[in-house]
Amino acid sequence: MKPGPAARRPYVRPMTGWWRRDPYFVRYMVREATAVAVAVYAVILTAGVVSLARGEAAWDHWLAALRTPASIALHVVLLVAMVIHAKSWFEIMPKTMPMILVGHRRLQAKTITRVGWAAAAIASLLVTWLAWRWWT
């Protein structure tokens, strides 16, 4: 072949679906996708506050929407996403925070993650308990 601009067609590795090639990348994308669930939940709660401000009829309408099977199914998905977010958030935390020294030794990444998970468990119990005490 005659050398020239037309002849030089370097191979470009296709990047579509790159993250499906490796389970590590799939986990990364699932973790990033939890942001969509967080956004959806923020919109649902905002709709609740707006309906509260608009009056009792609007509020009841919002509550009725929450009771539909579609809404329950959506919230089950949101719950799974939130749990994945909470789990992965504390797994990444050792990499995003400054190094902590205890005595002369570096605080282990595993320790930071476990403390985070424990904090999330305590916070969940606290919120549930508060909701229980406030209204029942």
Added chain:
Amino acid sequence: MKRSHAPIFWLMFGAGGMLAALFGPALVFLTGIAVPLGWLHPSPLRGYAQALALMHSVPGKGAALIVIALFAWHAAHRILHSLHDLGVHAGLAAKLACYGSATALTLVLLSSLLWLGF
């Protein structure tokens, strides 16, 4: 030298992510599953007056604003930075769409909370 505004967005991403990690699962479970299915008696969201009283109080308003708005800012920042991974250029339009949505949600939320009064 022009200072970067990136730390502000990162801070809100971090704060929202932390709140979502700590309280997200319990909140979704309570407001989206347990309460609509009537597992909590009497249903906490059943009473309009009770919900109104909660959102009239300063702690109630503050918690709602901080939690919901920071959830939105966390999500906006993370979605913006994931666009590149999906082959979408995260340019000015994407930034405006992501942070603009979070700003709009915050303003709607804030105005509703102020409208509710104290």
